Amino acid sequence: MSVQPNTPRTLVICGHGMVAQRLLERLCDQASHPFERIVVLSGEPSAAYNRILLSSLLAGDADEASLRLQADDWFERQGIERRQGDPVVGIDRQARQVVTASGHRESYDQLVIATGSRSASLGLPGEQLNGVVGFRDLRDTRTLIALSQRHRRAVVIGGGFLGLEAAEGLRQRGMAVTVLHRSAHLLNRQLDRVGGALLEQALSARGLSVRTGIGPMALLGNQQLRAVQLADETLISTDLVVIAAGITPNAELGRNAGLACDRGILVDDRLQTSDPAIHALGECCQLGDQTFGLVEPGYEQADVLAQVLAQPDSQARFAPAVIATRLKISGIPIFSSGQTDADEHTESVVWQDYETDCYCRLLIRDRKLTGAVLFGETSDGPWYHECIRQGDDITEYRANLAFGKQYCNAAA
Ligand SMILES: Cc1cc2nc3c(=O)[nH]c(=O)nc-3n(C[C@H](O)[C@H](O)[C@H](O)COP(=O)(O)OP(=O)(O)OC[C@H]3O[C@@H](n4cnc5c(N)ncnc54)[C@H](O)[C@@H]3O)c2cc1C
Incomplete structure (x- = not known):
């Protein structure tokens, strides 16, 4: 990665989770970027890891080493400075500095907040108990x-x-x-x-x-x-x-610094907050009335922000897409995309195998697929998702819709 000449600038990233790591990788993929220093400040004692695999770690199906996203020497090779286990506690927008719990101050030209979210408190009596x-x-x-x-x-x-x-x-x-x-x-x-x-x-x-x-x-x-x-x-x-x-966006840093916030830190479609020197992305941000709880939209935001930071005149913009959820709980495959329940404007095509407990519900509105819920057998999930995303007219193969891509392609 080469640095553009005559632009001694510092990018500071608060939070080193999955989305911040994706941003770092995308920035380093660019032929050039305008930063002389990139500093990432992590509240956790370790560098970014695959948070999604915590479920496998808990179940005993993965070990901690397999969660690592990049080896230490990757950061060294890219010239990225890391400060770990020292959370950022304040942003001084006037001085363009962040301050950490240990009192360390870091000056920035551009700041990115990527602090993710936390488990939502239920406000129950006894939540502070051991256990x-x-x-x-x-x-x-x-x-x-x-x-x-x-x-x-x-x-x-x-x-x-x-x-x-x-x-x-x-x-x-x-x-x-x-x-x-x-x-x-x-x-x-x-x-x-x-x-x-x-x-x-x-x-x-x-x-x-x-x-x-x-x-x-x-x-x-x-x-x-x-x-x-x-x-x-x-x-x-x-x-x-x-x-x-549920989860609560970690928006306090932005809120306390006077950035416009609602549930999350408010951003526009270029991930810019109400301060042009500060961007936010991932689970701590909010676009319109939408916050995010899956990694995919965070990755798409990181791809856009890397372009925005590297080439400020680029036209890159983030547009939230219909997200498909593919889960495997206790080995049971589940797939869901778009609408999950019918309303007065939608019709349902339902297929169920009572012996194997495989189940498929497809929701249709104005000749278009608007939702898919699959349980047990999910191999056609990505194809249904594409139909939903592209708004394909399904009239020609509606009768075969529940049987998946192969039957529908043959019928079309
Ligand atoms: C157990 C589990 C399983 C999941 N499974 C899936 C899945 O199957 N599919 C899916 O799409 N998503 C899944 N997710 C959600 C996914 O992990 C998140 O969408 C993703 O990690 C969000 O990335 P992020 O960078 O915005 O936040 P995070 O990954 O949470 O990273 C934020 C980081 O910022 C740090 N931080 C917070 N405050 C500060 C501060 N003041 N200073 C410095 N650092 C700070 C945090 O400690 C954290 O390290 C799962 C999440 C969990 C917990």
């Missing part, structure tokens, strides 16, 4: 693994993909796990009612205890967690509670 853990980073995961070796019972609050992965990981480590999910069915953002019920059935058969349509009222104990009290006054005795019911 109550989030599921966000390596430290949480190590804590969960250690607790699973000492205790038998766990309650996971949240039946979204994060909660279910935590529950499955702990179950595989030998714990008796109860999942509490406030909505009427599991994975309610990705699955419809039938898909959610099939998933509940499959997870129950593997030994998870699942309770839907009910939430916790309080976590009980005296310093050490002892039980969860439910809305119907039932008590579940437990040694561990994992809170995995």
